[in-house]
Amino acid sequence: DAGITQSPRHKVTETGTPVTLRCHQTENHRYMYWYRQDPGHGLRLIHYSYGVKDTDKGEVSDGYSVSRSKTEDFLLTLESATSSQTSVYFCAISGVAGASEQYFGPGTRLTVT
Amino acid sequence: GENVEQHPSTLSVQEGDSAVIKCTYSDSASNYFPWYKQELGKGPQLIIDIRSNVGEKKDQRIAVTLNKTAKHFSLHITETQPEDSAVYFCAASLDTGNQFYFGTGTSLTVIP
Numbered sequence: 607d608a609g610i611t612q613s614p615r616h617k618v619t620e621t622g623t624p625v626t627l628r629c630h631q632t633e634n635h636r637y638m639y640w641y642r643q644d645p646g647h648g649l650r651l652i653h654y655s656y657g658v659k660d661t662d663k664g665e666v667s668d669g670y671s672v673s674r675s676k677t678e679d680f681l682l683t684l685e686s687a688t689s690s691q692t693s694v695y696f697c698a699i700s701g702v703a704g705a706s707e708q709y710f711g712p713g714t715r716l717t718v719t
Numbered sequence: 720g721e722n723v724e725q726h727p728s729t730l731s732v733q734e735g736d737s738a739v740i741k742c743t744y745s746d747s748a749s750n751y752f753p754w755y756k757q758e759l760g761k762g763p764q765l766i767i768d769i770r771s772n773v774g775e776k777k778d779q780r781i782a783v784t785l786n787k788t789a790k791h792f793s794l795h796i797t798e799t800q801p802e803d804s805a806v807y808f809c810a811a812s813l814d815t816g817n818q819f820y821f822g823t824g825t826s827l828t829v830i831p
Contacts, residue, residue: 646823648822706751713761
């Protein structure tokens with residue numbers, strides 16, 4: 607998985623609780639991404655980062671926030687989890703911007719009850 | 720924004736036969752088209768990609784074709800093997816953006 611780890615790999619949480627997912631890379635890539643994967647929707651971009659402390663919204667950013675204080679770490683936070691955020695979350699990295707290869711982590715399965 | 724449609728959603732083939740998965744896109748400015756393979760419980764893995772200045776690209780048993788005029792691209796797997804069984808995703812992207820737009824996936828089963 608191209609030097610990408612995600613933690614936790616599985617999490618069950620209750621509606622209304624905050625949740626933080628972590629993505630860690632050892633490739634020193636500048637660009638990092640958070641996607642969610644749901645049946646019938648493929649993968650959809652939540653947020654991405656183009657450098658330390660530089661982030662932007664993706665297609666489905668409502669209810670999510672991100673932070674990147676170091677090149678190697680990209681955090682995704684659900685401030686108050688809802689059942690609609692039950693999904694599998696993938697982190698991806700890329701060395702260059704735009705139309706170039708993205709490499710994905712192993713994923714985090716999140717269940718909000 | 721870009722809309723990527725992928726067909727079929729499921730595909731079963733006999734071992735040794737060929738498999739074809741097709742995708743269409745809506746934004747004529749899209750110029751990068753990767754294909755990912757996802758095995759159960761794992762993240763998507765890039766298997767081949769093509770840029771809009773190329774019509775076809777091959778890598779051993781895998782090939783991708785692109786028709787810019789019709790705005791569609793296809794993945795071709797020849798001499799399929801059981802280990803090719805997985806979910807395959809197509810995607811489209813623009814040089815100027817950081818967003819990939821993914822298709823909804825094709826579950827390929829290769830029957831031994």
